[in-house]
Amino acid sequence: MLKKILLITAGVLIALALLFTWFKQNTKKASPYSTASFSKDGLSIQIGYCQPSAKGRVIFGEEQAGAIQPYGQYWRVGANEATTLELNGDILINGNELKAGKYALYAYPGAELWTICMNSDWDRWGATEPDPKKDVLRTEVQATNNADRKEMLQISFETGDSIQKPAIIIHWDKTLVKVPFTIKK
Numbered sequence: 001m002l003k004k005i006l007l008i009t010a011g012v013l014i015a016l017a018l019l020f021t022w023f024k025q026n027t028k029k030a031s032p033y034s035t036a037s038f039s040k041d042g043l044s045i046q047i048g049y050c051q052p053s054a055k056g057r058v059i060f061g062e063e064q065a066g067a068i069q070p071y072g073q074y075w076r077v078g079a080n081e082a083t084t085l086e087l088n089g090d091i092l093i094n095g096n097e098l099k100a101g102k103y104a105l106y107a108y109p110g111a112e113l114w115t116i117c118m119n120s121d122w123d124r125w126g127a128t129e130p131d132p133k134k135d136v137l138r139t140e141v142q143a144t145n146n147a148d149r150k151e152m153l154q155i156s157f158e159t160g161d162s163i164q165k166p167a168i169i170i171h172w173d174k175t176l177v178k179v180p181f182t183i184k185k
Helices: 002-030
Strands: 033-040 043-050 083-087 091-093 096-098 101-108 113-119 135-144 150-158 167-173 175-180
Touching (some): 113 175
Antiparallel strands (some): 033 043, 083 101, 101 113, 113 135
């Protein structure tokens, strides 16, 4: 009898593991994985994220307006697993130091200001809010809500010789957010 119970339990656990693996793979079809890279003066930054699509939905806005990402609520800045930012050197974001390492990048979008956070618990999957006690950086940046429309979330870097400070660019639908940073020497 005990052997039968153990076999059934093992079978259920295997089935659940297979179902979870299938679910994770299929969600990436709808929101494919992408990366953004930056390299200058020996500093290298890599951002890994999954790109959800707007599909005619209200993206950022008031919850009562049906926005899929309501203002003031946690957003993992992508889909599926946590969006990650990995850097090999230290930078300053709004005067706050971010040391070399790997972090989860998440945000609390607002109509005019976004709170951008870096959290040491980067190996996460799903939409569960991380423990804010593990935040290593929190800062506010301006949001623009009249940018050219982007169907899929796009994270990139603003760089160039004429730009004083490079910036991380988060652009989805008509919302564009710049997170300027300085390379710490």
